[in-house]
Amino acid sequence: MIDLGALQSLRAIDEHGSVVAAADALGFTPSAVSQQVKRLEKQAGVELLERVGRGVLLTGAGRRLVDDGARLLADLERVEADLHAYSRTVAGHVRLACFSTAMRGLAAPTTRRLLDAHPDLRVTLSEEEPWDGVDLVARGRVEVAVAHAWGDVALAVPEHVVATELGRDPAHAIVRRDHPLAGRGSVTAADLANEDWVATPPGTICRQWLERMHDGTGRRPRIAHQSREFECHLALVSAGLGTALVPRLGRAPLGDDLVALGVTDPAPTRTVTVLHRRTLAGSPAVAAVVDELRRSWAAAA
Amino acid sequence: MIDLGALQSLRAIDEHGSVVAAADALGFTPSAVSQQVKRLEKQAGVELLERVGRGVLLTGAGRRLVDDGARLLADLERVEADLHAYSRTVAGHVRLACFSTAMRGLAAPTTRRLLDAHPDLRVTLSEEEPWDGVDLVARGRVEVAVAHAWGDVALAVPEHVVATELGRDPAHAIVRRDHPLAGRGSVTAADLANEDWVATPPGTICRQWLERMHDGTGRRPRIAHQSREFECHLALVSAGLGTALVPRLGRAPLGDDLVALGVTDPAPTRTVTVLHRRTLAGSPAVAAVVDELRRSWAAAA
DNA sequence: ATCGATCATGAAGCGAACCTACATCGTTCC
DNA sequence: GGAACGATGTAGGTTCGCTTCATGATCGAT
Numbered sequence: 059m060i061d062l063g064a065l066q067s068l069r070a071i072d073e074h075g076s077v078v079a080a081a082d083a084l085g086f087t088p089s090a091v092s093q094q095v096k097r098l099e100k101q102a103g104v105e106l107l108e109r110v111g112r113g114v115l116l117t118g119a120g121r122r123l124v125d126d127g128a129r130l131l132a133d134l135e136r137v138e139a140d141l142h143a144y145s146r147t148v149a150g151h152v153r154l155a156c157f158s159t160a161m162r163g164l165a166a167p168t169t170r171r172l173l174d175a176h177p178d179l180r181v182t183l184s185e186e187e188p189w190d191g192v193d194l195v196a197r198g199r200v201e202v203a204v205a206h207a208w209g210d211v212a213l214a215v216p217e218h219v220v221a222t223e224l225g226r227d228p229a230h231a232i233v234r235r236d237h238p239l240a241g242r243g244s245v246t247a248a249d250l251a252n253e254d255w256v257a258t259p260p261g262t263i264c265r266q267w268l269e270r271m272h273d274g275t276g277r278r279p280r281i282a283h284q285s286r287e288f289e290c291h292l293a294l295v296s297a298g299l300g301t302a303l304v305p306r307l308g309r310a311p312l313g314d315d316l317v318a319l320g321v322t323d324p325a326p327t328r329t330v331t332v333l334h335r336r337t338l339a340g341s342p343a344v345a346a347v348v349d350e351l352r353r354s355w356a357a358a359a
Numbered sequence: 360m361i362d363l364g365a366l367q368s369l370r371a372i373d374e375h376g377s378v379v380a381a382a383d384a385l386g387f388t389p390s391a392v393s394q395q396v397k398r399l400e401k402q403a404g405v406e407l408l409e410r411v412g413r414g415v416l417l418t419g420a421g422r423r424l425v426d427d428g429a430r431l432l433a434d435l436e437r438v439e440a441d442l443h444a445y446s447r448t449v450a451g452h453v454r455l456a457c458f459s460t461a462m463r464g465l466a467a468p469t470t471r472r473l474l475d476a477h478p479d480l481r482v483t484l485s486e487e488e489p490w491d492g493v494d495l496v497a498r499g500r501v502e503v504a505v506a507h508a509w510g511d512v513a514l515a516v517p518e519h520v521v522a523t524e525l526g527r528d529p530a531h532a533i534v535r536r537d538h539p540l541a542g543r544g545s546v547t548a549a550d551l552a553n554e555d556w557v558a559t560p561p562g563t564i565c566r567q568w569l570e571r572m573h574d575g576t577g578r579r580p581r582i583a584h585q586s587r588e589f590e591c592h593l594a595l596v597s598a599g600l601g602t603a604l605v606p607r608l609g610r611a612p613l614g615d616d617l618v619a620l621g622v623t624d625p626a627p628t629r630t631v632t633v634l635h636r637r638t639l640a641g642s643p644a645v646a647a648v649v650d651e652l653r654r655s656w657a658a659a660a
Numbered sequence: 661a662t663c664g665a666t667c668a669t670g671a672a673g674c675g676a677a678c679c680t681a682c683a684t685c686g687t688t689c690c
Numbered sequence: 691g692g693a694a695c696g697a698t699g700t701a702g703g704t705t706c707g708c709t710t711c712a713t714g715a716t717c718g719a720t
Contacts, residue, residue, distance in 0.1 A: 060439055062363060077697060090679050092698055097678095102442055108638050110519050112687040112696045115499035118642030119442060122451045126438045133434065137427045138361055141403055141420060150423045198416035218411050337409050341419030378668060391708050393669055398707090413667045413716040663720085670713075677706075684699075690692090 060102070062134070064094040065127045068106060068116075071095070072124045076113050148342045149178035153200040157188035159288070160204045160330065163308030168354040172347060179343055188263060195219050195333045202347050206328040208267045213331055220339065221331045222348060224355040227307040229267070229326040230318035232295050237317070244320030251275040254282035254300035256291045267326050268303050274323070292316065330355070361403070363435065365395040366428045369407060369417075372396070373425045377414050449647045450479035454501040458489035460589070461505045461631065464609030469655040473648060480644055489564060496520050496634045503648050507629040509568050514632055521640065522632045523649060525656040528608040530568070530627040531619035533596050538618070545621035552576040555583035555601035557592045568627050569604050575624070593617065631656070 070080035071091070081088040099106050106120035116124060140149070156165045161183060169181045186194060191205030196216050206227070207213045215221045231239075231250055239245050251272065257279070258264040272279045282300045285291060289310055291302035296315055303326060304318075312318060332351050338344040371381035372392065382389040400407050407421035417425060441450070457466045462484060470482045487495060492506030497517050507528070508514045516522045532540075532551055540546050552573065558580070559565040573580045583601045586592060590611055592603035597616055604627060605619075613619060633652050639645040 059363065060435060062360065078695085087680055088696075089681085089698070089700095093678075096698085102439070104442060104445065105638075107697095108519075108636075109686090109697070110497070110499075110517075110636075114697070115636070118451070118502075118639050118645060119445045121502075122445055123438070123442055125452050126441060130431070130434055130438060133431055134361060137424070137431060138403070140427060141405060141424055144405065144420045144423055150419070151426050196411070198411075201419075201422075216411075218409075335409075335411075335416070337406075338419050344419060377666095379666080388709055389667075390669065390710085394707075397669085408668095410668070410715090415668070661720105664718090666717080667715085668713105669715105670711105672709105672711085674709085675707095677704105679702105679704080681702085682700085684697100686695105686697085688693100688695080690694100 060127075061094070061098060062131065064098040065123070066131065067091045067094045068098065068120065069124050069128060069131070071107070071114065072116055072121070145340060146342065147178070148176040148346045150341075150343050151180040151182065152202060152343050152347050153182045153184065154347060155184050155186040155191055155194050155200040155203040157191070157204065157206060158185055159305055159308030160206070161185050161308070163358070164330075164351065164354055165204065168347075168350050171354070172350050175350075176343075176346060179346070181347065191333055192216075192219065195335060198335070201334060201338055201341075201344050202351075203333045204330065204351065205333055206263075206330045208263060208270075208326070208328045209324070210329075213329075213333075215333065218336050219333055220336050221333050222352070224330045224332060224352060225359060226327045227305050227330050228320065229264075229303045229305045229328070230309075231321050232292060232302045232304050232312070233317055233319060234295060234298060235315050235317050237301075239319060240317045242319065244322060246323040247271045247321060248275055248323065250301065250321070251277060253280070255279050256283045256285065256294045256300045256302040257281045258286060259284050262286075263328075264303065264305070267328075271303070271321070271324060271326055361428075362395070362399060363432065365399040366424070367432065368392045368395045369399065369421065370425050370429060370432070372408070372415065373417055373422070446641060447643065448479070449477040449643045451642075451644050452481045452483065453503060453644050453648050454483045454485065455648060456485050456487040456492055456495050456501040456504040458492070458505065458507060459486055460606055460609030461507070462486050462609070464659070465631075465652065465655055466505065469648075469651050472655070473651050476651075477644075477647060480647070482648065492634055493517075493520065496636060499636070502635060502639055502642075502645050503652075504634045505631065505652065506634055507564075507631045509564060509571075509627070509629045510625070511630075514630075514634075516634065519637050520634055521637050522634050523653070525631045525633060525653060526660060527628045528606050528631050529621065530565075530604045530606045530629070531610075532622050533593060533603045533605050533613070534618055534620060535596060535599060536616050536618055538602075540620060541618045543620065545623060547624040548572045548622060549576055549624065551602065551622070552578060554581070556580050557584045557586065557595045557601045557603040558582045559587060560585050563587075564629075565604065565606070568629075572604070572622070572625065572627055 067080060070083050071077055074080050074083055077088045077091050081091040095107055104119040105117050107114045108117050154165060165183055172179060172181055188205050191203035192215055194200045195203045196219050205213060213221055233240055257268050268279050283294050288304050291304055294300060295302050332348050334344055368381060371384050372378055375381045375384055378389045378392050382392040396408055405420040406418050408415045409418050455466060466484055473480060473482055489506050492504035493516055495501045496504045497520050506514060514522055534541055558569050569580050584595050589605050592605055595601060596603050633649050635645055
């Protein structure tokens with residue numbers, strides 16, 4: 059790899075016109091500068107200096123190297139300066155992991171605003187299963203994650219990760235307007251014991267919550283249809299094929315034929331939290347992302 | 360200044376996920392990699408790694424440095440590769456010094472063609488007094504110069520500079536169509552002994568030649584008007600204010616009212632040469648510039 | 661809960677890299 | 691032709707950086 063110290067010396071020779079002057083400017087002896095260039099020539103396999111008279115001149119390759127290298131050295135200084143300014147500027151690359159509905163309902167508009175407000179900020183979104191969020195943050199694969207936990211169960215996070223609660227996101231029972239319960243503003247879990255359900259696949263958190271909701275009734279929910287996408291749930295309900303339990307966050311607008319019912323006893327709500335490593339709290343970029351997520355949540359509520 | 364070796368180590372830690380794995384990949388011991396990062400932290404004044412569990416993770420500043428540094432390291436490799444390819448590609452920066460008329464008549468169109476043919480080539484033109492050309496090349500201030508010497512006097516060049524003759528450029532006597540000599544295809548210096556001259560200022564090469572042309576006649580030329588610009592000479596001749604001795608190279612098209620007369624005994628011609636350092640002959644960029652100049656000259660002749 | 665394995669990092673020592681001092685050679689100017 | 695100047699070799703010493711070894715901390719398994 060090219061030695062940047064030697065490259066600086068070569069540039070100084072070009073700038074000051076002689077090895078002596080360059081050495082003088084750099085605080086070295088002329089011999090040192092001469093040896094640096096010789097080493098550079100050896101590892102590059104090209105002649106860089108040419109003796110003419112009692113001085114030296116850059117060869118073609120030498121000039122080329124100085125021209126290109128000047129940009130390189132300038133870039134290096136810029137990187138160094140940026141690093142020093144790191145704790146004062148919102149810039150750099152923040153990776154943000156979200157579960158599906160938070161991606162649609164929260165992260166997408168938030169990121170749009172962030173990029174508009176901070177031109178030097180780069181945000182990369184990735185959709186991840188909610189239970190992976192904590193791990194991704196803890197292992198440093200992402201800077202920020204949006205995760206959720208159903209009900210009151212606090213999210214278990216390692217000591218070096220900090221979780222900020224955004225708020226609670228309720229799930230509503232979605233029924234057709236011609237459904238017997240459609241007129242009620244809210245219903246209890248017991249009211250829904252006999253529904254045919256459109257559910258997410260077994261093992262998903264939403265599915266588990268649907269089953270938990272039936273714990274008090276003594277029977278299992280009747281799963282008539284299943285789909286990963288809540289958009290499909292709405293379509294199935296619309297077609298009169300069952301009832302769906304759909305989180306508010308990221309839910310598409312309901313058609314005129316559908317009604318969302320609040321559910322209580324127990325209330326199916328999930329707690330949405332933002333996660334980041336404790337040390338990254340000092341990063342203005344991470345702080346900006348977390349702040350904007352909180353602001354977006356508050357604005358939507 | 361940031362140590363690029365340490366930067367590579369930091370990147371390896373990010374890539375491989377641990378100090379041990381990074382050291383393994385780089386052929387170092389884990390201790391060495393750890394110490395490199397420590398040094399980097401000290402000189403940057405920022406924490407770059409954070410211990411979590413029995414491993415490490417990049418801090419915010421660390422990630423920033425790795426992101427920015429990756430581009431830097433890639434640039435460095437590109438520069439190195441370009442240097443190795445130097446002797447095979449027409450690229451880089453060539454500075455070309457020209458005297459005024461060669462700039463207009465030769466260098467401008469030639470450079471246009473060069474840039475079109477070689478997108479990675481950069482050419483910088485500078486107008487210089489002709490007698491400076493040799494010096495500029497010899498001292499490495501420009502890569503290529505176009506110079507001229509009047510008559511048969513060969514240009515004196517140092518041993519490490521090579522001069523390539525492009526050809527000879529005649530000066531014509533410019534007279535009005537109603538001038539008594541206008542009908543003759545060519546005239547002798549003696550024919551012109553009684554003209555009123557439009558000349559360049561004293562000390563210029565063109566002025567010297569005008570005086571030399573009168574050596575055989577036993578008298579000095581009558582300088583009626585003087586101007587640095589040959590464009591002005593033509594205008595003055597047009598206005599019937601005298602006769603001008605104007606080189607063919609770079610001469611603007613003559614109006615219908617003007618006639619150019621060839622001159623002999625002695626013939627005022629200058630030899631135009633291209634100059635470059637001997638070692639730069641190996642540079643494809645310099646070779647391309649010289650070749651194209653020769654081609655342009657041949658095409659114009 | 662304990663032991664062993666894994667990982668990062670410190671201290672000590674050694675080797676190589678790199679700079680200084682000095683000498684030499686070529687060039688230029690007086 | 692000699693003196694000054696500039697570049698570059700050589701020898702030597704200092705410093706820097708890697709390895710070895712030891713320590714502390716954490717995680718997983720028995």
